Amino acid sequence: MIIDVEGADGSGKTEQTKRLFERLKKEGHAASYFDFPQYEGSRIGKLIGELLAGKHGDFMSMPAYVSALPYAIDRGSAREKLLAALERGDILVSNRYTPSNLAHQSAKLPRDEQPALVEFIEGIEYEDLALPRPDLVFYLSVPTDIASELIGRKEKREYLGGETRDLAERNIAHQDRTRAAYLRLAEEKGWHVIECAPGGTLRSLEDVHEEIWGIVIQYLTSGASLRMK
Numbered sequence: 001m002i003i004d005v006e007g008a009d010g011s012g013k014t015e016q017t018k019r020l021f022e023r024l025k026k027e028g029h030a031a032s033y034f035d036f037p038q039y040e041g042s043r044i045g046k047l048i049g050e051l052l053a054g055k056h057g058d059f060m061s062m063p064a065y066v067s068a069l070p071y072a073i074d075r076g077s078a079r080e081k082l083l084a085a086l087e088r089g090d091i092l093v094s095n096r097y098t099p100s101n102l103a104h105q106s107a108k109l110p111r112d113e114q115p116a117l118v119e120f121i122e123g124i125e126y127e128d129l130a131l132p133r134p135d136l137v138f139y140l141s142v143p144t145d146i147a148s149e150l151i152g153r154k155e156k157r158e159y160l161g162g163e164t165r166d167l168a169e170r171n172i173a174h175q176d177r178t179r180a181a182y183l184r185l186a187e188e189k190g191w192h193v194i195e196c197a198p199g200g201t202l203r204s205l206e207d208v209h210e211e212i213w214g215i216v217i218q219y220l221t222s223g224a225s226l227r228m229k
Helices: 013-026 043-052 064-076 079-087 098-106 111-128 144-151 172-189 205-221
Strands: 002-007 031-035 091-095 136-141 192-195
Touching: 002 013, 002 098, 013 031, 013 091, 013 136, 013 205, 031 079, 043 064, 064 098, 064 111, 079 091, 098 111, 098 172, 111 172, 136 172, 136 205, 144 172, 172 192, 192 205
Parallel strands: 002 091, 002 136, 031 091, 136 192
Antiparallel strands: none
């Protein structure tokens, strides 16, 4: 099975993905960890890093149907590794996956044009590139103002030339629209929304992890009733 952890930039998704991966291994499950985009792991991943750093112009103004393609190709380059891990019987834990592409690209379009884009991206990733679909998707929901403050605390990133924010993270309006897209998609597709800052107060990392873990265990024991749409 594939478990995908999504979230607003600065929401702690990398930390939660790693905690889930380590917990699965500790509890005796074979598991593999994946991280997308593969900034250092593929040629196209490196290009995505350059695009987000603004090295090749304003990536954020690129049409959604076009800007979705590098992310899809990056995941496609990892297909054999994904399938090999599944064949071994591993539980795959991924820090972002196709749902990230759906939400971030949908944020570029009016609401009535988003379903067609979602169908386009899913067609490329799940059909043309034959990537396996995720079984569980978690969206770590954090209000944009809090997420922006958390982004500012990040360490400088090498692929951004020493900056802490990429082009998408600097664009607050885009962050707001992406959050709305995630919440809409979560309702439509059965993703699990984890409220990380109810009432504007951040929950502890351990508290969020335990909520995620509870859902994963429930899925592992009765997956049929929790399978996504």
